[in-house]
Amino acid sequence: MLIKKAKSYGFCFGVKRAVEIAENSQNAVTLGPLIHNPLEIKRLAENYNVKFVNSLDEINKNIKRVIVRTHGIPRDRLEKLKEKQVEVIDATCPFVKKPQEIVEQMSKEGYDIIIFGDKNHPEIQGVMSYAVHNRVFVVLTPEELKNIKLKEKIATVAQTTRKLTDYLKITNFLIENHKEVRVFNTICNATFENQDAVRELSKEADIMIIVGGKNSSNTKQLYNIAKENCESYLVENEDEINPEWFKNKKLCGISAGASTPEWLVEKIISKIKDVT
Ligand code: SF4
Structure with a gap:
């Protein structure tokens, strides 16, 4: 295999x-x-x-x-x-520093700040703290913007892990309703790259092993994508590997959640090699 x-x-x-x-x-x-x-x-x-x-x-x-x-x-x-x-x-992360710097600069220049994200997330609490005034609004939907009386000059950034399509709903609303909108794309593609890669590999593999914490949401997302396409298992460590899974399989795909270290992935791979 x-x-x-x-x-x-x-x-x-x-x-x-x-x-x-x-x-x-x-x-x-x-x-x-x-x-x-x-x-x-x-x-x-x-x-x-x-x-x-x-x-x-x-x-x-x-x-x-x-x-x-x-x-x-x-x-x-x-x-x-x-x-x-x-x-x-x-x-x-430098990709988190960027929106911090933008919020600081734009607020100094007198722009109202719209942050697309979750106000309880530590990244957003950090980013919003860089504004030099208190006209900073954290929203998740365009509906929330309807209740905010904004000035004419608006700058907007997004939480790094948000989806671009959702951010576009916010920026479209702002552009449609205001004269000057400075849009900064601060989304980081790392999470989506792992998801696209697991989608691609699970289409050709007979079995997928996803390595990561069972309580990690991004790991579970990878597992859910994989199992749409082939037999898939989510494992936290090498002891969970079951030799039965690999019978009559030709290609085993491997992926891992964003908080899974490489040494753990290698341990799982050598266990699979040992039992097949
Ligand atoms: S997901 Fe992106 S922004 Fe977040 S730590 Fe990783 S590289 Fe940085």
Whole structure:
């Protein structure tokens, strides 16, 4: 049986970069877990002594370095962190930094700011905190815009993981109803690249193995796409691999969720090779 990996799977650029930063930072803490994968968090703690704290209050004088996660933190929390006289290592993804910078610049120029996204998501809480005025509105649908009295100058950005087609509904509404709209496409394609790749591979494979957390929504999405096209299984570790699955199969496709490290994917592949 042949084993083939999807063209794009696993860690995105921003997460890969954050993990590398953590590995090179040794003896640091992250503000919240770096990624949603307990095995990877354990590996960073055991091999690099990089642990995590849940709040600023837990940062005491024994902690010398603090890593900011990929989706960034609100500006006032960053300031408070700096006051604690720790070395701040910023692993905010550059694709998240971009909307932060745009919101800061456009608000300085007097534009009302519309952010398309979930106001409770840490990335959005960070992005909105960069406005220098309070005319920042976070919306998910054009209907919500109808209730907001906006000025003539409007700038808009999107949460990095949102769908472009949904963002277009917001931007179309704004353009139809206002004179000056500055639209910034801040959507990151990483999630969609993994989804497109799993769709493509599952059409040619006889079986797909998706590696990742069973509670990870992006991993479940990959699994749902795969099982539309062929027999598919979602596994968290190599012990879940069942040799029966591979009987009479010619091509096994592999994909992994955005928080699944490469070493775990390789472990699964070698287990499949062992049992087939
Ligand atoms: S913005 Fe894109 S590349 Fe950056 S962390 Fe998020 S999904 Fe990954």
